Amino acid sequence: MNKFDILIVGGGAAGFFTAINIAEKRPSLKIAILERGKDVLTKVKISGGGRCNVTHAEFIPKELSKKYPRGQKELLGPFHTFMTGDTIAWFEERGVELKIEEDGRVFPITDSSSTIVDCFLREARKHNIEVLTNHSVQDVGFDSAFAKLRISNKDPFYVKTSKGDFTCEHLVMTTGSNPKMWSLLQKLGHSITDAVPSLFTFNIKDKKIEGLMGLATNVTVKVLGTKQKSEGPLLITHWGMSGPAILKLSAWGARELADLKYQFEIQVNWLQFLTQEDALDELLELKLQHAKQSPFTYAQLELPKRLWHNLLTASGIQQATKWAELTKAQLQSLSRELTQSRFRVSGKSTFKEEFVTAGGVNLKEVNFKTFESKKVPNLYLAGEVLNIDAITGGFNFQNAWTGGYLAAQAIDS
Ligand SMILES: Cc1cc2nc3c(=O)[nH]c(=O)nc-3n(C[C@H](O)[C@H](O)[C@H](O)COP(=O)(O)OP(=O)(O)OC[C@H]3O[C@@H](n4cnc5c(N)ncnc54)[C@H](O)[C@@H]3O)c2cc1C
16 A cells, blocks of 8 residues: 555646645655556646646736636635735646736747646655656545545545555645546535536528638627627638637636537627617718729728628628618618628537636535545545536636645645
């Protein structure tokens, strides 16, 4: 039986961050990370398109917490102890220089996730943390037969892996969204919210966006029949629509859209906040100003030209028609297309830059001052194993860093 003071199950972002922060404060403790794969930090490596978006330049706890469709309330307190600014300082103190991009996302200046992976591996070595790969955890209990229910808070944990059994005083579960580990945590008394994908793009086939691949523009968008709506840049892709406005909808609406089996209708306002009546007024003005020109000659209302053309076509307007010849019905139809353009969404695609799962350990069962389970003393949970997820932009890693840091602090005290 391998005996450790602290075992961390899962060699990902939250696991390494927790292990390093404990080891720095308590060098005498024997700590190991148990990782089922042959490599650790695999998601960190592929994150942010290979650049690793470590956090986001949002320095007000309340504003930061608003980026979490699940976890908003629970993370507010923890962010007062460790948040984005602390993350930036943490990495910089360990030799990783970071930069803030225009949209607030924070990356290593090398633009390479290897910088973050190397930092974690270096720190783990420095602090004698044992990193045991190919150790898949299969069971956790309180005796060597994995049968006993806990009778005293001092009972050690028994951890069964594919390469032998371990015991420890403190157990940290940072296994991300592995359904088997959720079942195991269920066995230990936790309830689990079913997992559904978050952060995905919408599959749409529609003449109105044909040939517009790569076009980005600011919109407001809502899912018809629900309360889900968002605003921001929308990007037309090969498969349909992506960009912050869509990704936000996919995160906040993760569960509702799963219930709809990813078959629903959206309404896009290409003029963001203008109403159909406002748009009609603008069009009547344009009709007077450009009477002798075709509406196709110049894009109007600050819209990209290709989009403007597609919307004109969708409103039944011909190239040869002049502004002066547009009928009331055509102007009305155009004002509707500009502000209430409807699209049928049929399925979703994975957003390759960042992807998370909504679902996990019920947040009511965790003490957010310490990230300790309320069901099992000395068991800590951090990262995606919890029912916490964020919109895209570095916030998902921030959850892993914050949870890992607070768990380490609690174990140290
Ligand atoms: C393609 C992609 C890009 C992303 N980019 C970003 C980004 O740029 N910024 C951002 O903020 N977020 C990003 N994310 C989300 C981010 O990666 C996750 O939120 C984060 O990795 C969660 O960390 P974690 O430690 O909780 O889980 P994970 O990183 O998933 O780590 C869990 C670890 O536990 C191990 N494990 C599971 N079960 C067992 C077991 N039974 N025994 C032993 N080990 C086990 C797994 O193998 C894994 O190594 C991205 C996600 C993806 C998929």
